[in-house]
Amino acid sequence: MRISEFDWDAGNWPKCGEHGLSKSEIESVFRNGPQTNADPSILERRFRAVGRNDEGRHVFIVYSIRVRGGARFIRPISARYMHAKEVRRYEQART
16 A cells, blocks of 8 residues: 555644654654554554664554545554563564
């Protein structure tokens, strides 16, 4: 799926930034090929991404895909650094 860019605004950025990540850190996870799967949200179709930012820190992101004018945008909903147990599970799944 081709993504045009990221969808940031006052509705999603404060929620994502409250855990100490910057927009560029969150975006870097997607450039670095995260593992993704569906999120069980019933409100809208959402996805989960787990991967590493450019500094190598493990990040967990919940996001949706928005389409406007034929272009697809990643809209991060929540982002945080992964806990040690999650990092171990992520690394084991990669091997």
